[in-house]
Structures are given as structure tokens and as C-alpha cells.
Amino acid sequence: MLPAILMPFSTQLSVRLWMLDGYVYLIYLPLAMMIALLLVYDWNAFPGIAVGLVIYYFNRYAPVSAAIICGTWMLSLLSGWAGYRLQAKRRWGVSYGELRLMPKRLIWLVIFIPTLFVFMMQILATTGVVPLKGSIFSWDPLSLHTLLNFQSVLLACVTMVPICYLIVRSLRSPRYLRRVIFHLRQQFSPEVSRTEYIVWVFLLTFLLTMLLQVASNQQNLLTTDYGLPLILPLMLWAAMRFGYLFTSLVWALLLIALYQLRDRFLHPDTGPYQLAVISANLLVFSLSLLLMAAITTRQRRTLARTKAAALNDPVMNLPNLRALSIALAQSPGSTLCFLTIPELDRLSRTYGLRLRIHYKRSLANHLRPELQPGEDVYQLPGFDLVIRLEGTSQLARVENIAARLKDYCLSWDGLPVHPGIGVSYCSVLPPVSHLYELLGELSGMAELSLASGITENLQQNAAQPVQHRIGKKIALLNAIQQALKADGFQLMAQRICGVRGDDYHYVWLTLASESGEPVPDEEFFPVIHEFGLSWELDNWRLRQALAFIDSHRAALPGIRIALDLFTLSLCRPGLTKEVQTLLRGYGVEPWQLIFCVEESPMLTPQSGGYRAVSQLRSLGCRIAIGDFGHGYGSYALLKEIEADMLRINGAFVRNMFNNSLDYQIIESTCVIARLKKMQIVAAEVETQEADSLLRKLGVDYLQGALYGEARPLQLLAKDKKGAQQT
Known part of the structure; x- marks a missing residue:
């Protein structure tokens, strides 16, 4: 049903230009819509596409001509899609903006299909198989008609496929819009503020208003086609800061609006040749804009993955001290529970390093049922772990963790491994400026816990908060070092x-x-x-x-x-x-x-x-x-x-x-x-x-x-x- 509905709809939205010897298209949307259908339904889209083409063309042309036009459509789409699927293989359906598939899509979907389609339709028009009356083609294959039509399908396949894909995918599953909104936010640069976004929207709205306003007696540069290049830096700004998805959708809507309302800012004497130059420039800019948006989006995604990897210990598969520092800064108050297992050092020398790795991993998994969302077990060098609990009054939970530790025993090569575990804890408030020194204090108390057999509180006998005492110690250390130098x-x-x-x-x-x-x-x-x-x-x-x-x-x-x-x-x-x-x-x-x-x-x-x-x-x-x-x-x-x-x-x-x-x-x-x-x-x-x-x-x-x-x-x-x- 969709091709039969979308074919006339996309044709009506396509921008046409009247010339002395007939119509030409400036943006031809049906081809972009058919490619979007293929990207959603794969080979299953072809029967519907065939039905939609038959319904559309058999009502406008004689049966023979309509059949030939439908065959040209199907041959162009089938050959281009077959080449794309052979190269893309299982990765054919990834979202637009993925750089790994961009060369294959450019070759087969943006260049091959439009070129073959225009070439075959021009041959049919030149040989008289398709009547020229009512057609957008002329008998001369090297005419301006052919150039404008070719640019229109190229520009549509470059810029309009993402928005057509959004329409088709949303019609198939309305919940897809939620994913689009999520990816839009995710692709924004983390440094983008609401003020920056509002400024960008304001500037774009202002330029469009000046370009598309009803012609008045007072003319200035912003109300003519000289104002059009000012939109390009704004779109480059969006490509660098707002991501590929946002840029591609906004640019597609802008092109449709600018072409549909071109008479409001173009000079009345602007002819087809000038439009051909403008379309060529827009085509080149569109390719550069979308490529830049895809590259910057991938760079931000790669950087985010790198930052996430830097917060995780790759051997233990546990978050590290940097992740703990960030979590402490973001929490209004935390309780740190320090675990020390010094016997792991001796066991590692006896059974190998794999024992230490496996023991700490399994111990962390054993403790996770005691943790709430946002809490975690963090890896420390050597034979220590630290647990961060939300809130500053967590004595009961610390005792539950200590009791759960006593029940834990690892079986290694058939032998039970049950080393002693020292436990200490303290409460902290952000900012925790001396985390490493604080963990050192907790380590000493945890070693004392091994001898006492109870959970040691770092703040039990302290008149001052632990962070204040550690901060005071570091300040005294700095004063001593400065006094030694001066x-x-x-x-x-x-x-x-x-x-x-x-x-x-x-x-x-x-x-x-x-x-x-x-x-x-x-x-x-x-x-x-x-x-x-x-x-x-x-x-x-x-x-x-x-x-x-x-x-x-x-x-x-x-x-x-x-x-x-x-x-x-x-x-x-x-x-x-x-x-x-x-x-x-x-x-x-x-x-x-x-x-x-x-x-x-x-x-x-x-x-x-x-x-x-x-x-x-x-x-x-x-x-x-x-x-x-x-x-x-x-x-x-x-x-x-x-x-x-x-x-x-x-x-x-x-x-x-x-x-x-x-x-x-x-x-x-x-x-x-x-x-x-x-x-x-x-x-x-x-x-x-x-x-x-x-x-x-x-x-x-x-x-x-x-x-x-x-x-x-x-x-x-x-x-x-x-x-x-x-």
C-alpha cells in the first residue's frame, strides 16, 4: 500500500520548473522515496513498488509506454539494490550517517541508481518510445533539460533519503520516533548549551524570514539570493555541533522550502542556466555538509567510547578509580566501603595471576545483589576493592555487606579459596579532593579489621570529618614541602x-x-x-x-x-x-x-x-x-x-x-x-x-x-x- 500512497504524494512535493519546451524537476522525490522503502523493507519492497508504479503510470500513459516506464524504474532499482546488498551484506540496514557504509551507499544508491534511471529514460524519450508530451525529458540528451533532471535526482538521493526513511519507518512503527528523538539528543555535542541552540535557531529563522518574505519595495541583500550563502555557515555550525541526524533532516526541509519558495528571493531574470549552477553548488555543498556531519558525529561517538573505556579496568571488567572519582563528584553524599584481601598476594604467587582476577570478579558479582542502582564495586590495584553506596548513613548496609563476605567462598581447581577480608568504611561529601589519600587511610583501617574481626569505621574516634582531616594533612604536607624549598x-x-x-x-x-x-x-x-x-x-x-x-x-x-x-x-x-x-x-x-x-x-x-x-x-x-x-x-x-x-x-x-x-x-x-x-x-x-x-x-x-x-x-x-x- 505504501508505494501506491507515497508515489503521488512525493511527486506533488517535488519541485518543478517551467521552461519554454516543457517542465523539468529541480528536486525529484519519488526516487528517494523508493530507495527509502528498500532500506526499510529490503527485497520485500519490490512487489509493492511495482504495484505503486503500475497504478501511477498506467493512469497517465498508454499501456505500452507505462509498462516500459515501470520496467525502467524496476530495472534501475533492482540492479542498484542488488549491487548495494552484495557489497554491504549483513550491514546493509545500519542507520544513515554510518561512515563504513557511506561509500557503498554513495556509489549504488546515490550515483548508480539515479544515473541509470536518467540515462534509460532519456534513451526512451530520444527514441520516441515514451512520448515527449507531458514528459520532463526532451529529445536532445545533451540539453539543459537532461542536466537539470539529472541534478534533481542526484540532489534528492543525497539529501532526501534520510527524511523519506524517517517517514516510511514511522508509518511502519510509530515508536521509531522515540528512537529518533533519543539519537538526536545523543548526537549533540556534550558542550552544546541551550543558549547556543536557541541562538542557532534564531539566526536560521531570521535568515529564512528575510529570504522568504513577500517582496516589498525596499530590497536589501538579505531579501535576495545573496542571502542564501549565509545559511551555509549556519548548517556547517549544525554539522559540527548538532550531529548528522539533526543536520540531515533540517537541511532536507530547508531545501524543499527554498526550492518551493524560490520566487520570493531569486531575481525574476534568473534563468535555467543560473538554476543549474545553483543546483550544482547545492549538490556539492550537501555532500560536504553531510560528510562533515557524519565525521564529527563519529568522532564524538568514538571519544565517548574512549572515555567510557578509560573508566573501566579491562582486565577485571570493573570501574576504576577515575570512575569512582566522577561518581563521588556527582553524588550528594556517599559511603565508601573498603575491602582488602592481602592473602590474594600469596595465593597469586601459588596459583597464578588468574586466581586474583577471577576472585575479584566473582567477589564483585557476589556483592551486586546488595547494591542499588547507581552503586558499584570499583577496582583498585593489587588486592583491594572499594564499594560506593549512595547516602552517608549506611551502617546497616555495610554490615550486610560484611556478613555476605563471610559467606563467600571460591572453588579453584577443586580447592576452596576463602581468604580473610578486611572491611572499613567512611562517609564523604563532594567535593572529594584527596581521594587517594582517603583510600590510603581506609586501607590501614581495613588491615586493622583483619586483626580485630569487625568492620572498622574511619570516623569512629575522629572529632572532625575524615575529609577535613585528610585535607588538613595535605595542606600541612604542602606547607612542609614549601618550607623545605624556601x-x-x-x-x-x-x-x-x-x-x-x-x-x-x-x-x-x-x-x-x-x-x-x-x-x-x-x-x-x-x-x-x-x-x-x-x-x-x-x-x-x-x-x-x-x-x-x-x-x-x-x-x-x-x-x-x-x-x-x-x-x-x-x-x-x-x-x-x-x-x-x-x-x-x-x-x-x-x-x-x-x-x-x-x-x-x-x-x-x-x-x-x-x-x-x-x-x-x-x-x-x-x-x-x-x-x-x-x-x-x-x-x-x-x-x-x-x-x-x-x-x-x-x-x-x-x-x-x-x-x-x-x-x-x-x-x-x-x-x-x-x-x-x-x-x-x-x-x-x-x-x-x-x-x-x-x-x-x-x-x-x-x-x-x-x-x-x-x-x-x-x-x-x-x-x-x-x-x-x-
């Missing part, structure tokens, strides 16, 4: 009183916060250790102290300085050589330096720290064990370590008058230190009574406010000069 630390010094008059100064560094207050050690040192900046800080502190000694030799001859040295720095290969090089560079004697190290298992004889202590002592520097009694196993360590000085923790000194146990600890420590031939330093001495008692116990050095407050290191030289002048 000498932003300040060295503080405090006098340590020697009972025999051999005073020295204890020097440490401070970092000022944004408010100008010193950053507390409990915030400062964990960041140093966590991010591996121990030696950088020790090196900076050592260089600054040596530079101070070198530049103030006259005012402070023979000054001794005690510096902290992180235990991790003791394990640095070549530490002693680096210290020796610095001493030589600044001309400082080794005995002027006292390195204070914390008690640690790294100072036992089997460790690298013990060897570094021995080498520094051999160099001539002195080693002091700082805050003795603060750690565990102190007496056992004191028995093994070889050092020059022992610094008693200030907590014992403060309480020795109120707590007899603290006094006994100080007394026993002094006895052991003397047996080890170590000098004793007592910290936080605040009163004269404490001074007298500690001297009686045999303490060699006293440190505290009683002997002087801490001051910037540079003020030591000024105080010395002022005392000498006085």
Missing part, C-alpha cells in the same frame, strides 16, 4: 645547663601555621614519616645548624649543638659520609654536634641504625638517646645500645616529688647509665628543688625553663655580643 622553618634553641659548666644548646625546628602559631609535634611528625620526608628534614636542619656555627665563630667559639635525628634517617645508606662531607664543607668539628635519636628496635646490634650510631661516634659526634622511658623495652635497649648520653623523659622529672615510682625510675636509670658510662640529661626541670635533687642523683645536664626559655637560634649570637659589650 627555608620556611624556624630553628629554636634552648640552653642545657652542664653541672660542670660545659653547657650546650638543644636545637629543634618549628613550622608556623597560617595563624602564626607553631604546628604541634603530634600533627607535624606523622606527616613527615608518612610521606617519607624524614631525611629531607634532617638534612635541612643539619645544614642550617652548621651554617650558623660557621657564620658565628667569633661570637660563639666552641659552641655545641644538639640536633634530633629521625630513626629512619639512621638507616639511610651512606649517612656517615654525608655528615662528614657537610662537616668539612662548613669547617665544623664533629665534637660540636650531638645527635639525639629516639629509642627504637632499629638501634639493636643487628640493625642498620646500630651501625650508623657506631660510625657517627667513630667520626667524633656524640649520640644521645632521647626521651628514655617513653617507649617499651627501654632497659633491654639500654643494655644493647652504645651511646654517649641518655635523656630522661620530662614526665618522670615533673612527677618525681609526687610519685615515688617516678623517682625510683630516675634513680635506677642514673645507676644503669653510669654503669654504661653514659652522661645523663634531665628534661623539664622547673624548680630549684628539682635541680638540687637531680644533681645529687648524678645527672650531668639539666634542661628546662629554670635555665632559660627557648629562643630563635639566631638570637644566641646577638645575646652573646650584647653580653660582651656590657
Whole structure:
């Protein structure tokens, strides 16, 4: 039924032009409509096409002429469609705009069928088989009639097939319009805003209004055919930004409107030759426009697929950290559930990497019933996974996930694989600016969960939100790194009183916060250790102290300085050589330096720290064990370590008058230190009574406010000069 209905309808919409010797077509739609029928129904369309042609032509021509015309139609369509189907094979029915099929469609459907059709019809007209009266053809095959007719079918097959296909497909299945609307939106560039679209529609409407308005006495360039080229940049804009489907449909409607209403903007003296040139230009532009629209649409689709692939781990087939970051940014609030399976590392070495891949995939599938739409399991490197749940209060769901994990067991080569899984979680709000650091914190809590056997909450004992704490940590790290580059630390010094008059100064560094207050050690040192900046800080502190000694030799001859040295720095290969090089560079004697190290298992004889202590002592520097009694196993360590000085923790000194146990600890420590031939330093001495008692116990050095407050290191030289002048 459709060919019989659409044949006269499309003929009426076709644009005809009257010439002195008959009509010619400027756009011939029936051929484009028949090709659209073939694209929808394939070979099944030919019986209906034959019936439609018979009904249309047998009512207009004699039976013989009508039969010959119908045969010409069928031969052109059959041969062109057969060639197209042989080349396209199973991919023949893909949507218009697909670049892979565009060359085949151009050759067979746009060039071959129209060319064969016009060639055969012209032969019939020239030989007189078809009467010229009422025909669009002339007896001369090289006439302007033939050129215009050929351009009309080419232009129709290039531009009108997509809109004809839309009509036929919608008549067959009205639901197809929904798919068209969906693809229209999908092909738009993601950067296109509503404002841009409105501006484009406004400009196009304005130009069409100027071109198609009723002729008036006042003429300007926009109301003549000079305004026509201004539409072309607008269509190129649409091709680049709005996609192939939108551009092809709009351009087809524009061509029909412009040709039907051409008398409103073309000059009255515009002849057939000028129209032939205009049609040729429009044909070339249409090919370029549609090709550009198809290329840009495919590029956007390829880019979208590439972006989607970049959000997925190809081995595990799970979304990755980048996908997690995007999901966290788009969600108003999320709960992160971290899973760590450290035993997978050992199992992978035993059974191969395939076990790890299969285990993580199957575990993710096992957990999916607990997830809601929009939630997912994300792949992390190594043996970790993370689950994102919508909402910030998901304790019950996290517990359900933990219970489901206990029920999971993988069978591998007939053996059950049931490694322990540590679980931790926390709630986050966008923006999550330090995701990797947050996952590091969750990883540590998940490892703790393996030992405790319960699900660990990262925020359980935190007064501040986890994102605030991590952001504060990163800000402190940046401040430390900037201070290392720009000498932003300040060295503080405090006098340590020697009972025999051999005073020295204890020097440490401070970092000022944004408010100008010193950053507390409990915030400062964990960041140093966590991010591996121990030696950088020790090196900076050592260089600054040596530079101070070198530049103030006259005012402070023979000054001794005690510096902290992180235990991790003791394990640095070549530490002693680096210290020796610095001493030589600044001309400082080794005995002027006292390195204070914390008690640690790294100072036992089997460790690298013990060897570094021995080498520094051999160099001539002195080693002091700082805050003795603060750690565990102190007496056992004191028995093994070889050092020059022992610094008693200030907590014992403060309480020795109120707590007899603290006094006994100080007394026993002094006895052991003397047996080890170590000098004793007592910290936080605040009163004269404490001074007298500690001297009686045999303490060699006293440190505290009683002997002087801490001051910037540079003020030591000024105080010395002022005392000498006085």
C-alpha cells in the first residue's frame, strides 16, 4: 500500500520548473522515496513498488509506454539494490550517517541508481518510445533539460533519503520516533548549551524570514539570493555541533522550502542556466555538509567510547578509580566501603595471576545483589576493592555487606579459596579532593579489621570529618614541602645547663601555621614519616645548624649543638659520609654536634641504625638517646645500645616529688647509665628543688625553663655580643 500512497504524494512535493519546451524537476522525490522503502523493507519492497508504479503510470500513459516506464524504474532499482546488498551484506540496514557504509551507499544508491534511471529514460524519450508530451525529458540528451533532471535526482538521493526513511519507518512503527528523538539528543555535542541552540535557531529563522518574505519595495541583500550563502555557515555550525541526524533532516526541509519558495528571493531574470549552477553548488555543498556531519558525529561517538573505556579496568571488567572519582563528584553524599584481601598476594604467587582476577570478579558479582542502582564495586590495584553506596548513613548496609563476605567462598581447581577480608568504611561529601589519600587511610583501617574481626569505621574516634582531616594533612604536607624549598622553618634553641659548666644548646625546628602559631609535634611528625620526608628534614636542619656555627665563630667559639635525628634517617645508606662531607664543607668539628635519636628496635646490634650510631661516634659526634622511658623495652635497649648520653623523659622529672615510682625510675636509670658510662640529661626541670635533687642523683645536664626559655637560634649570637659589650 505504501508505494501506491507515497508515489503521488512525493511527486506533488517535488519541485518543478517551467521552461519554454516543457517542465523539468529541480528536486525529484519519488526516487528517494523508493530507495527509502528498500532500506526499510529490503527485497520485500519490490512487489509493492511495482504495484505503486503500475497504478501511477498506467493512469497517465498508454499501456505500452507505462509498462516500459515501470520496467525502467524496476530495472534501475533492482540492479542498484542488488549491487548495494552484495557489497554491504549483513550491514546493509545500519542507520544513515554510518561512515563504513557511506561509500557503498554513495556509489549504488546515490550515483548508480539515479544515473541509470536518467540515462534509460532519456534513451526512451530520444527514441520516441515514451512520448515527449507531458514528459520532463526532451529529445536532445545533451540539453539543459537532461542536466537539470539529472541534478534533481542526484540532489534528492543525497539529501532526501534520510527524511523519506524517517517517514516510511514511522508509518511502519510509530515508536521509531522515540528512537529518533533519543539519537538526536545523543548526537549533540556534550558542550552544546541551550543558549547556543536557541541562538542557532534564531539566526536560521531570521535568515529564512528575510529570504522568504513577500517582496516589498525596499530590497536589501538579505531579501535576495545573496542571502542564501549565509545559511551555509549556519548548517556547517549544525554539522559540527548538532550531529548528522539533526543536520540531515533540517537541511532536507530547508531545501524543499527554498526550492518551493524560490520566487520570493531569486531575481525574476534568473534563468535555467543560473538554476543549474545553483543546483550544482547545492549538490556539492550537501555532500560536504553531510560528510562533515557524519565525521564529527563519529568522532564524538568514538571519544565517548574512549572515555567510557578509560573508566573501566579491562582486565577485571570493573570501574576504576577515575570512575569512582566522577561518581563521588556527582553524588550528594556517599559511603565508601573498603575491602582488602592481602592473602590474594600469596595465593597469586601459588596459583597464578588468574586466581586474583577471577576472585575479584566473582567477589564483585557476589556483592551486586546488595547494591542499588547507581552503586558499584570499583577496582583498585593489587588486592583491594572499594564499594560506593549512595547516602552517608549506611551502617546497616555495610554490615550486610560484611556478613555476605563471610559467606563467600571460591572453588579453584577443586580447592576452596576463602581468604580473610578486611572491611572499613567512611562517609564523604563532594567535593572529594584527596581521594587517594582517603583510600590510603581506609586501607590501614581495613588491615586493622583483619586483626580485630569487625568492620572498622574511619570516623569512629575522629572529632572532625575524615575529609577535613585528610585535607588538613595535605595542606600541612604542602606547607612542609614549601618550607623545605624556601627555608620556611624556624630553628629554636634552648640552653642545657652542664653541672660542670660545659653547657650546650638543644636545637629543634618549628613550622608556623597560617595563624602564626607553631604546628604541634603530634600533627607535624606523622606527616613527615608518612610521606617519607624524614631525611629531607634532617638534612635541612643539619645544614642550617652548621651554617650558623660557621657564620658565628667569633661570637660563639666552641659552641655545641644538639640536633634530633629521625630513626629512619639512621638507616639511610651512606649517612656517615654525608655528615662528614657537610662537616668539612662548613669547617665544623664533629665534637660540636650531638645527635639525639629516639629509642627504637632499629638501634639493636643487628640493625642498620646500630651501625650508623657506631660510625657517627667513630667520626667524633656524640649520640644521645632521647626521651628514655617513653617507649617499651627501654632497659633491654639500654643494655644493647652504645651511646654517649641518655635523656630522661620530662614526665618522670615533673612527677618525681609526687610519685615515688617516678623517682625510683630516675634513680635506677642514673645507676644503669653510669654503669654504661653514659652522661645523663634531665628534661623539664622547673624548680630549684628539682635541680638540687637531680644533681645529687648524678645527672650531668639539666634542661628546662629554670635555665632559660627557648629562643630563635639566631638570637644566641646577638645575646652573646650584647653580653660582651656590657
